[in-house]
Amino acid sequence: MRIGMPAGLVAGSIVLVASALGAETINETREMTVATAPGLALTVKTSNGGIQIVPTDSSEMRIKATVSAKSRERLEAIRISASNDAVKGNDVHVDFPPSIKGEEEGCSLVIEVPRAKEVSLNTTNGGLSLSGTGGNARLETSNGAVSIKGHDGPATIHSSNGPVTVSSISGRATIHTSNAPVTVKGAAQPFEIETSNGPVQVSLATGFSGVVSIVTSNGKISLPKDAKVDSAASNKSSGSASAKATIGSGGTDSSITTSNGPVDLKNSPR
Numbered sequence: 001m002r003i004g005m006p007a008g009l010v011a012g013s014i015v016l017v018a019s020a021l022g023a024e025t026i027n028e029t030r031e032m033t034v035a036t037a038p039g040l041a042l043t044v045k046t047s048n049g050g051i052q053i054v055p056t057d058s059s060e061m062r063i064k065a066t067v068s069a070k071s072r073e074r075l076e077a078i079r080i081s082a083s084n085d086a087v088k089g090n091d092v093h094v095d096f097p098p099s100i101k102g103e104e105e106g107c108s109l110v111i112e113v114p115r116a117k118e119v120s121l122n123t124t125n126g127g128l129s130l131s132g133t134g135g136n137a138r139l140e141t142s143n144g145a146v147s148i149k150g151h152d153g154p155a156t157i158h159s160s161n162g163p164v165t166v167s168s169i170s171g172r173a174t175i176h177t178s179n180a181p182v183t184v185k186g187a188a189q190p191f192e193i194e195t196s197n198g199p200v201q202v203s204l205a206t207g208f209s210g211v212v213s214i215v216t217s218n219g220k221i222s223l224p225k226d227a228k229v230d231s232a233a234s235n236k237s238s239g240s241a242s243a244k245a246t247i248g249s250g251g252t253d254s255s256i257t258t259s260n261g262p263v264d265l266k267n268s269p270r
Helices: 072-076
Strands: 002-005 014-019 022-035 042-045 051-055 060-069 079-085 089-095 106-113 117-122 128-140 146-152 155-158 164-169 173-176 182-187 191-194 200-204 210-216 228-233 241-247 253-258 263-267
Touching (some): 042 051, 042 106, 051 117, 060 072, 060 089, 089 106, 155 164, 173 182, 191 200, 200 253, 210 263, 253 263
Parallel strands (some): 042 089, 042 117, 051 106, 051 128, 117 128, 128 155, 146 164, 164 182, 182 200, 191 253, 200 263
Antiparallel strands (some): 060 106, 210 241
16 A cells, blocks of 8 residues: 655644755645554655654554755655555655755654564665664664664664664664764674774673674774783774774674774673
């Protein structure tokens, strides 16, 4: 089942505000619902706006969209579509009018959905927030913060110019960003973290085992007291540093790479 939101179907008010899209931008709120079920995949794509996924016990997917444009005509040309397919899962995407110099539209989405599995979120110039989901998660954005909390499965994040925070996920975390800090809380599985111009903090879940390699071009590396340090070089408060440490009984490799920032690897409080 697919539902397309006509430009005239509006729930909410229209306001004029100053925003990143220009000196004066029209904002409009639209809402829609789609019947769905737990355990389906979820794909969401927009631009110039954030995406927030909120778990719910409802049998419906509820979508609240905030669309922005510089003119009423451009605003009405923005289309939001949502579908529920038993095989492909839930899909929400935003179609914008053809690009014109000096015009730039955007749409932020808050989506309440029963426990989704296999989640893909994609935007530009906006943050991503995900909680209460499972399966493989893939999040991609630019110029926005990324947050994942309580995800049952692995997660892959590609971002830039925004902090990344991941907590309580049961699978491998793969994080590639730039010009931003990265924080991983309660890492239970191996991880791969790469950033620049920002610190990295990783707390390990109880029982974590593996070999962690760390490199920074300008910063100090801190390791858990019970870690077995296999190698270390120039671990001062400034300048390049590297370390390789075995945690627990060792095993699968993990890595942390950054520049112009310290790295703090520690055990989670018990």
